[in-house]
Amino acid sequence: MSDATVALTAPAEKPVRFRGGGFRTRPLGIISPIVFVVVIGLWELGSQSGLIGKLILPAPSEALQALLELIETGNLWKHLGASLQRLIVGWTAGTILGIGVGLAIALFSYVRAGAQPLVSAIFPIPKIALLPLFIIWFGIGEGSKIATILFGTFFPTVIATYGGVDNVDRTLIRMAQSFGVSWSSIVRKIIIPGAMPAILSGFRISIAIAIVLLVAAEMIGAEFGVGAYILLAGSLVATDQLIAGVAILSALGLTIAWLIGKAESYLLRWRT
Amino acid sequence: MEIRLKGISHSYRDGGLKVLSDINLSIREGEIVCLIGPSGCGKSTLLRIIGGLELPSAGAVLQVGDPPPTSLNPLTYVFQDFALLPWRTVEGNISLALEDHPIGRKMRNEIIDGVLARTNLTEFRKAYPRQLSGGMKQRVAIARALSVNPAVMLMDEPLSALDSQIREILMADLIELWCRENFTAFYVTHNLAEAVRLGHRVAVLSRRPGRIREIIEIETPLDQRSADSPELGRHQQHLWEMLRDEARAADLELANV
Incomplete structure (x- = not known):
């Protein structure tokens, strides 16, 4: 009898079912090289077995061969050097101008009222459509190519900069004013550092745009440059060289993304 | 006053x-x-x-x-949300209030040393705000207010x-x-x-x-x-x-x- 009552009064214990978890990505560093190796390995295997036609897509080993040839003849540095020079000059000039104009738009009501609609009107134009015009203005040489990259970099930087300034914590500015900090000090010590995260993420976008425009501009009237090399390879149906050229661009993009990552972790080291 | x-x-x-x-x-x-x-x-x-x-x-x-003539900023605020610059250390945040005044670097460091000691913050001098608890952040804000010797x-x-x-x-x-x-x-x-x-x-x-x-x-x-x-x-x-x-x-x- 007593046993029966104990069994009745003590309810069954069971653990509460776990319902959290999921929806959170884990960093898995080894996966990305594995994916890389598997994709290229399958591609190579397909080419070797004849499943992928030679003309349609050359084997990775052939593209590598073309790349090594490019290094041996020394042409790699000629092409890459010419491209890097255009990229660095165009992107740097566009970025400096873009940050300057972006700050002016953010800080001065008259500039904002005047320039903001202009920026909105010109930003969506594909800059490559203006290349013929740039060739008339700046000549077929370096001028038109750099102008295209500069123009393409300028607008995203302007928008990233004034968006960043608009989002700077107003309480910090009010604090500085309450301590009698001067206008120029507020700009240098609060507004620019506060907008820096947005400006740096603008860099990621503007550098990608710059590389796209670089190749497009080099396809019109350039002797050297990765874009010219790819165009020539294409017209000769040398698909192995074409793939080698594309691989160079991809490596360039990766290197620059890595550099921006480094700059971010240095400049934004105060962030969590 | x-x-x-x-x-x-x-x-x-x-x-x-x-x-x-x-x-x-x-x-x-x-x-x-x-x-x-x-x-x-x-x-x-x-x-x-x-x-x-x-x-x-x-x-x-x-x-x-x-x-008083030594007061750099007679009316000085302490804010509810601390208003510390996240990109500056404790020392840098206090320094911000002093940098626009014509006092030398040496004098500035002395003032910072002084207010950090008065608020028991000396050992946190080089810390960033994100490393500090709410109470510590408000101490820093009070130290910053004291640094300009408010009336x-x-x-x-x-x-x-x-x-x-x-x-x-x-x-x-x-x-x-x-x-x-x-x-x-x-x-x-x-x-x-x-x-x-x-x-x-x-x-x-x-x-x-x-x-x-x-x-x-x-x-x-x-x-x-x-x-x-x-x-x-x-x-x-x-x-x-x-x-x-x-x-x-x-x-x-x-x-x-």
């Missing part, structure tokens, strides 16, 4: 919503005046007006006498963002600091216990449009006040009775704005 408020009235949107009505009050040298009132009664607006961050629609804030500190709910244990500790720190240095402060809060512990006088603001309902004086010296003293309890009870109806009315009012 003394601050005198004469007939301050304020409304937003050109004669629209009236938030403050005919405020007359003085903050005497070496005393802490607490201002309490229901939320939305214009406490923070009044504080911004006193420090010159906002212009009142009518009336004037008068400075009676000159601030009057304008404190906008400085302890409201902190949990109750840290609040108790910082309150004790403030009392100790006042006993040593007799600073002048205008202290806005909605916490009655804080007001009766820290205030030499406590002004009660009514609901919007805020006007001063009463100013009570608390005689007990700051260092002899304890949380459970019956005199403070009586004051707190009295303040609560005054505030309760205002707070209730303000609560209903907000619902039909």
